Amino acid sequence: MKRLLSLFALIIAVGAASLAAPARADAPVTVFAAASLKNAMDEVGKAYAAHGAAAPRISYGASSALARQIEQGAPADVFVSADADWMTYLDQKRLIVAATRRDVLTNHLALIAPADSHLMLRIARGFPIARALGAGRLAMAGPDVPAGKYGRASLTALGVWDQVKDRLAPADNVRAALAFVARGETPLGVVYDTDAKVEPKVRIVGLFPDASHPPIVYPAALVLASHNPAAGRFLGFLQGPEASAIFRKYGFVILARPGR
Known part of the structure; x- marks a missing residue:
């Protein structure tokens, strides 16, 4: 009986300690982004982190290579492509959250x-x-x-x-x-x-x-396999005024979104 009471007291203590501890911060968002976005996205990531969020981890490469990595199970939360076709490729394989897909930028x-x-x-x-x-x-x-x-x-x-x-x-x-x-x-x-x-x-x-040439479009979307609650917030920030100003500074053209 003494051992049982001691175990019960330990469970109570651990539970109380966990309630008193601050909530765990969101894990950093992992972003797969087209290589041409590097300078701008590095600055966007810093701006996002300046609001108190964890700095995103951004992996750059050819959109084709990144899409195939996601297809093979690479742990990405957000995909930003330099091409609509590669985003559609993942959409057809049901690897992105289609409702979150937005055309964000264009280029020359x-x-x-x-x-x-x-x-x-x-x-x-x-x-x-x-x-x-x-x-x-x-x-x-x-x-x-x-x-x-x-x-x-x-x-x-x-x-x-x-x-x-x-x-x-x-x-x-x-x-x-x-x-x-x-x-x-x-x-x-x-x-x-x-x-x-x-x-x-x-x-x-x-x-x-x-x-x-075909229109140059940079779509962004959440990756379906992501379980990071911060991914949606980062995607929203990516389409917001602060990120848009950074993209403009680097020469990108912002695509108008519905309701804007």
Whole structure:
């Protein structure tokens, strides 16, 4: 009987201690985000944490690679893609919460050169991109990567894809393509203009016409497998005025949401 009473007293004490302890803070939100968002999303994460939340853990990469990682069970709470197709891919596999999907941002596609290059080139139908490359190659992300898909579509629409299709320096993602040009390894590259704006070692030669490629859209959604209660709050913050101001600062265009 004494042992039973002692055990009961211990249970009561433990319960009282747990009630007196402060509530456990939410676990950090794990965000899978397109590589082109890195600079802006790093700042958005800091702004979110400044309100007392745990700083998010953000993993960057090609949207295609991130989507496949989520498909394979990677522990993500929020996915921000640089392409509607890869978000739809996960939606069709019922791996995101479809009701939370929102198109957040858009962007522009740019042709870039090293900062010390004096190349002048007007982007238009039939423009002499092969001649501008000389003996060099065109840095561009692969066809599964949104920036690579947009670039191929634009070069095809402008009638110059055949000039460059065998002269590519393929990159795993858009930031890798940016690095090729920044290091002077290629004379030209295709990236988003927001990438070029944060890299002082490159300059924008010109912007591709928006009508020459599918619309550039950055959708965001909750990952269905997430059990983190903070994920929804972070997604809401991502679409709010404070995050929007940060994205604008880095050159992104905010897409209007219903009711705004």
